[in-house]
Every structure is written in C-alpha cells, then in structure tokens.
Amino acid sequence: MSGFVFSEKPIAIESGEGVTLTATDGTEYLDFGASYACTPVGHCHPDVVEATTQQVQELMYVQASYPNAARTALYEQLADVAPGDVDNVWLCNSGTEANEAALKFARAATGREKIVATTQGFHGRTMGALAATWKNKYKEPYEPLAGGVEFVPYGDGEQLREAVDEQTAAVILEPVQGEGGINPAPTEYLQVAREATDEAGAALVMDEIQTGLGRTGSMWACQHHDVVPDILTTAKGLGSGLPIGATLVRDWIAESHGDHGSTFSGNPVTCAAAGATLDVIESEDLPARASERGDYLRAELDAALGDEVRDVRGQGLLVGVEVKRGANRHLKRLALNHQVLALPAGRTVLRLLPPLVVDESHVDRVVDAVTEVVTG
Numbered sequence: 001m002s003g004f005v006f007s008e009k010p011i012a013i014e015s016g017e018g019v020t021l022t023a024t025d026g027t028e029y030l031d032f033g034a035s036y037a038c039t040p041v042g043h044c045h046p047d048v049v050e051a052t053t054q055q056v057q058e059l060m061y062v063q064a065s066y067p068n069a070a071r072t073a074l075y076e077q078l079a080d081v082a083p084g085d086v087d088n089v090w091l092c093n094s095g096t097e098a099n100e101a102a103l104k105f106a107r108a109a110t111g112r113e114k115i116v117a118t119t120q121g122f123h124g125r126t127m128g129a130l131a132a133t134w135k136n137k138y139k140e141p142y143e144p145l146a147g148g149v150e151f152v153p154y155g156d157g158e159q160l161r162e163a164v165d166e167q168t169a170a171v172i173l174e175p176v177q178g179e180g181g182i183n184p185a186p187t188e189y190l191q192v193a194r195e196a197t198d199e200a201g202a203a204l205v206m207d208e209i210q211t212g213l214g215r216t217g218s219m220w221a222c223q224h225h226d227v228v229p230d231i232l233t234t235a236k237g238l239g240s241g242l243p244i245g246a247t248l249v250r251d252w253i254a255e256s257h258g259d260h261g262s263t264f265s266g267n268p269v270t271c272a273a274a275g276a277t278l279d280v281i282e283s284e285d286l287p288a289r290a291s292e293r294g295d296y297l298r299a300e301l302d303a304a305l306g307d308e309v310r311d312v313r314g315q316g317l318l319v320g321v322e323v324k325r326g327a328n329r330h331l332k333r334l335a336l337n338h339q340v341l342a343l344p345a346g347r348t349v350l351r352l353l354p355p356l357v358v359d360e361s362h363v364d365r366v367v368d369a370v371t372e373v374v375t376g
C-alpha cells in the first residue's frame with residue numbers, strides 16, 4: 001500500500017525549525033519553498049506550537065454554530081487585517097474551498113452565472129475552482145467541470161473590460177500569479193478590474209492564497225495597488241501548515257450568500273494556529289522583512305546570474321527565476337547537491353518563496369547554490 005497522487009522525493013523529512021527542515025538521516029535542508037508556502041513564520045514557531053497545543057488540550061472540535069473563543073478571536077483578527085471593508089469571514093479548510101466559496105457567494109449575491117478568469121491563473125483543484133484554473137492538464141481528465149467560466153489574457157485590461165458585462169458574477173485573479181510563473185500584475189490592470197466590476201455590478205475576487213499574509217511586502221498584495229476587492233481568499237500559510245482557509249467578503253456579498261456550510265469550518269485548533277500565526281506576522285513585522293529580504297534576494301540573483309537566465313522577477317519573497325531550459329533538473333540538483341528545497345512555477349521557472357523569517361545568510365547561501373546549478 002502506498003499513496004499514489006504525489007510522486008515522493010527521496011528525502012524523508014522528520015522535523016523542522018524556522019527555515020530549516022531536517023531529514024531522517026540528519027541532513028539539514030533550507031526550505032526555500034516554505035513547504036508549498038505554508039510556513040510564513042517558519043516551521044514550528046514556538047508561539048504557534050504553544051497556542052495550538054493549548055487548544056488541543058482544551059477542545060479539539062465544536063461545530064461552528066456554537067461560538068468559541070479561538071474562532072471568535074480569529075474572526076476579529078482577520079477583520080482587523082483585511083483590506084478596506086472586506087471584513088466578513090467564512091472559514092474553511094483549504095485554498096480551493098476558499099475559492100469555491102468565493103465563486104458560490106458571488107453567484108448568489110449577484111444572481112448571475114458568468115465567471116471571468118485569467119490565462120495562467122491557478123485557483124485550486126475542486127470542480128469549481130478548477131474550472132477557473134487555466135492549465136488544461138489539470139482539467140481534462142476530470143471534465144465536465146463547473147460551467148460559465150470565460151478566460152481573458154492576464155494583464156490585458158482592455159480584454160478584461162470587454163469580457164465583464166451584466167451577466168458577470170465575478171472576476172477572479174491573483175495579484176501575482178504563483179503557479180502560472182510568478183507574474184506580478186501592473187497596478188493599472190488591477191484598477192481596470194476594479195472599475196469594470198464596479199460598473200457591471202460584479203464581484204472582484206482576489207485570490208491571495210499564495211500572495212497574502214505578508215509575502216509580497218504588505219499584508220495583502222492588493223494593498224500595493226490601492227485596490228480593494230469584494231472578496232479576498234487566503235489559505236496556505238494561514239495555519240502554519242494546519243489546514244485552514246478563509247473567504248473574506250464585503251457586506252453586500254455577506255448579506256445574500258445563499259446556503260453554504262462545512263463541518264470543519266472554524267475548528268478551534270486550526271483557528272488557534274491561525275490566530276497565533278497572524279500575531280507573529282504582525283509582532284515580527286514580517287511584511288517589512290519580506291519586502292527588504294525580497295529586494296535583496298532579487299538584486300543578488302540579478303547580479304549573480306545576469307544573462308545566464310531569461311528573467312528574475314517577483315514581489316517581496318515571492319520570486320521567480322526563469323531559466324533557459326527545464327526547471328526540474330535545476331531543482332533536483334539544488335536539493336541533492338546543495339540542500340536547498342525550492343519549487344517550480346510551470347516548466348521553466350524556479351520559484352523561491354522562503355518563510356518570511358529568512359535572514360541574509362540564508363539568502364546568500366541560496367543565491368550561491370542557484371548560481372552554481374544554473375551556470376554549472
């Protein structure tokens with residue numbers, strides 16, 4: 001018997017602390033993928049461990065229809081850090097569920113069907129969120145998916161404006177595309193998305209599942225552009241690796257959201273982990289750190305790699321290095337020869353998104369390793 005969906009790598013991980021993961025043979029790895037972006041405050045941050053352990057001992061589960069202090073506190077914390085008035089909170093267990101809820105809420109609140117999504121966009125693997133995801137290889141074996149999705153080229157304001165009409169329930173996009181290759185959206189594009197949805201009475205959904213929680217240098221990437229969405233989704237790092245996602249919505253969405261639900265919504269243990277994670281992001285000023293270390297990482301990569309790569313791009317600590325040939329070969333050598341774990345973003349982009357607690361010496365080590373595998 002064995003798992004069959006993920007192809008496992010030959011490194012068995014036993015423990016983690018901060019930016020470091022330790023394998024069963026004692027080898028230490030720098031986790032520059034933050035384990036699928038799930039550890040913004042680092043692995044096993046003591047505050048998160050403590051809050052979670054306490055909650056496990058007190059109460060592991062109560063249904064969300066009974067108030068619980070850990071859940072109530074998280075509702076308040078999320079409302080506090082939310083951009084603008086996107087402060088009504090729905091809690092779920094993953095990113096795809098947060099987007100699934102976003103699309104359902106937008107349809108219920110507008111009474112419309114059409115969803116406008118973007119080329120290269122990634123929103124998750126369940127039938128609805130997958131329908132709004134671009135790559136055919138993720139979709140084809142599972143069709144038919146949810147209907148009513150129209151794709152427009154990411155970054156093209158004019159075509160977005162044309163696609164959004166009186167039938168449109170929502171536009172869904174990432175302020176920096178992660179999976180699609182680390183593509184930051186220009187401010188004007190996001191402003192056009194805001195104007196077009198406002199004019200049509202449609203909901204603007206920002207998928208901040210990868211970009212949120214300080215990673216790009218502010219709590220949410222949309223805040224760099226002064227664009228407030230109607231719905232914002234977050235997950236990945238929210239629970240420091242425990243499964244929790246959230247869909248934050250403005251009042252007009254919350255007021256007519258239909259009939260949604262989930263058994264594990266607002267589980268006290270994941271809420272305690274998320275509350276402590278948000279506390280650490282704020283108390284350690286991690287968005288500022290991501291901004292500063294991200295600038296340093298990109299500058300050092302640029303200086304070291306020059307013409308050896310096609311591009312170094314990103315925002316904060318969400319960084320892509322577009323290489324000339326396949327990325328996977330480089331990733332394997334980074335892991336096995338240099339003990340640096342990173343991720344791909346499509347076929348030719350190395351994705352570097354370390355925990356936001358990295359220091360300069362980690363960055364220096366990784367820049368040396370990347371330079372060696374790319375030029376070697």
Ligand SMILES: *Cc1c(COP(=O)(O)O)cnc(C)c1O
Nearest residue numbers: 094095096122123124178209210
């Ligand atoms: C990872 C990701 C998702 C899906 O999250 P899951 O928790 O894997 O379901 C959705 N959108 C973006 C932008 C992501 O990076």
